[in-house]
Amino acid sequence: xxxxxxxxxxxxxxxxxxxxxxxxxxxxxxxxxxxxxxxxxxxxxxxxxxxxxxxxxxxxxxxxxxxxxxxxxxxxxxxxxxxxxxxxxxxxxxxxxxxxxxxxxxxxxxxxxxxxxxxxxxxxxxxxxxxxxxxxxxxxxxxxxxxxxxxxxxxxxxxxxxxxxxxxxxxxxxxxxxxxxxxxxxxxxxxxxxxxxxxxxxxxxxxxxxxxxxxxxxxxxxxxxx
Numbered sequence: 001x002x003x004x005x006x007x008x009x010x011x012x013x014x015x016x017x018x019x020x021x022x023x024x025x026x027x028x029x030x031x032x033x034x035x036x037x038x039x040x041x042x043x044x045x046x047x048x049x050x051x052x053x054x055x056x057x058x059x060x061x062x063x064x065x066x067x068x069x070x071x072x073x074x075x076x077x078x079x080x081x082x083x084x085x086x087x088x089x090x091x092x093x094x095x096x097x098x099x100x101x102x103x104x105x106x107x108x109x110x111x112x113x114x115x116x117x118x119x120x121x122x123x124x125x126x127x128x129x130x131x132x133x134x135x136x137x138x139x140x141x142x143x144x145x146x147x148x149x150x151x152x153x154x155x156x157x158x159x160x161x162x163x164x165x166x167x168x169x170x171x172x173x174x175x176x177x178x179x180x181x182x183x184x185x186x187x188x189x190x191x192x193x194x195x196x197x198x199x200x201x202x203x204x205x206x207x208x209x210x211x212x213x214x215x216x217x218x219x220x221x222x223x224x225x226x
Contacts, residue, residue, distance in 0.1 A: 009187055009195055016180035017202050020169040023100060023179070027165060030105035035112025038062055042117055069110035075174050078103045082175045100172040104165070111161055119154035120146065152221040159214040166207050 041062035049055065069077070082099035086092035093099040123146050131141030173182035180202060184195040 003190075003192070004187070009192070010198070012183045012187075013180055013195060013198055013202070016178055016183040017199075017206075019097070019177065020166075020179045021206075023097070023104060023169045023172060024165055026101055027104040027108055027169075028162065030101070031108035031112055034105060034109035036116055038066065038109055038113035039116040039120070042066065042113060043120070066110045066113060069107055070114070074103070074107050074168060075171050077107060078171060078175050096172075096175050096177045099175060100177055104168070104172075108161065108165060112158065115154050115157045115161070116150065118157075119150040122153055123149055155214070155218050155221055159211075159218070162214065163207055163210060166210060167203060170203075 041058050044056055044058040044062070045054075046056060046058055078100065081103045082093060082096060093102070127145055127149070128138065128141050131145050132138070136144070170179060170181040172179050173185070176182065180199050184199040187195040
């Protein structure tokens with residue numbers, strides 16, 4: 001087998017990294033709003049009293065779901081989502097990329113929901129009371145007063161998860177998605193080492209750009225500083 005040229009390898013690596021970027025962007029677009037919805041579920045007060053104690057099924061189910069997602073490896077979740085339905089007699093997910101996106105969105109939504117919940121819990125109760133004294137409804141207080149402060153407080157934590165997501169996209173290779181690390185490993189098995197170092201450069205450069213963007217966003221939030 002002839003050794004592939006540098007141009008061919010770089011082209012394949014670039015195609016793989018484009019897939020990484022697609023997974024990254026679509027995961028963010030899907031997981032951030034889903035994380036907000038899960039957060040509302042984990043704070044739900046809808047329920048009824050059982051033996052003198054309030055039972056909130058939505059909150060319990062949501063927190064159990066988050067516990068399972070956060071407590072199991074992302075790689076295991078990828079394998080389960082792609083292979084599990086077929087093994088259980090259900091219609092399988094035929095596209096490996098679709099299985100990857102579903103898994104990543106659910107996984108990161110669970111993490112984001114806990115970050116959002118912590119941010120909301122950090123807002124003093126006086127903020128709600130002051131808004132209600134001014135005649136605002138509770139939803140108005142949340143969306144016009146509390147939510148903006150929460151965004152400022154959770155930005156660093158969300159930023160850490162975003163940077164982790166950049167690297168986690170490479171885990172999709174476990175179900176043979178042809179992202180950049182999968183491509184690099186293929187060439188490594190053919191005796192080429194430099195594609196692995198090139199892959200590291202791709203991730204380092206993109207993570208650097210993401211870090212700069214997150215820093216800019218944090219500076220934009222400085223208007224909340226006392």
